[in-house]
Amino acid sequence: MGDLTKNFSRSEFACKGAVCCDHSSPVSRRLVRGLQALRVVVGAPLTITSGFRCRKHNRKIGGAADSQHTHGTAADIAAPAGWTPADLARAADALGLFDAIGVYPDRGFVHVDVRGVRSTWGYVAGRLVTYEEGLRYEQK
Ligand SMILES: [Zn+2]
Structure with a gap:
């Protein structure tokens, strides 16, 4: 049980710098609402590999200068078992x-x-590359 939504807790979005x-x-409430909806569609736990990043950590890992991660409005989600990143992106977009x-x-x-x-x-x-090229990648 999450403390933000049914399946997500604030700790999952914490800066991962050491x-x-x-x-x-x-963390943006709108972002979390979207992630919860995606969690329901996927029907399996989603791992947030990067949520909020403080500016120092963002610089260290080479994130974009004004990355949405530094605003708490972005999440990177690992593709769960049985899902390719392209499938997950399509589901998120839909x-x-x-x-x-x-x-x-x-x-x-x-x-x-x-954003x-x-x-x-x-x-x-x-x-x-373009989004379409990114989606096509795995079909090669
Ligand atoms: Zn940090």
């Missing part, structure tokens, strides 16, 4: 609850955020 901050975890979706097929996760404007992308072999 010695960077107080590990507080501001909900219409996230503004932005990035698919990282060769790294096994999907980024979703609620307020639409944005989609793929990231393959260490470089940005």
Whole structure:
């Protein structure tokens, strides 16, 4: 039982840096609502591999300068067993609850955020590609 929604707790969104901050975890309610809806569609636990990042940790791991993660409006979700990142991205997009979706097929996760404007992308072999290319990657 989560303390944010049925299946999600605030601790899952805490900054994952080791010695960077107080590990507080501001997290957007709209983001969490979307994740809960996705959890229901998937029907299995979703692992948040990156939720909130303090600026120090975000810099350390090479995140975008003004990453949505530093605003508590983004989550990276590992593709659960039986789901490819492309499948998970399509399911997330179909909900219409996230503004932005990035698919990282060769790294096994999907980024979703609620930045307020639409944005989609793929990231393959260490470089940005179109969302469609990201979705197609696994079908090669
Ligand atoms: Zn931190």
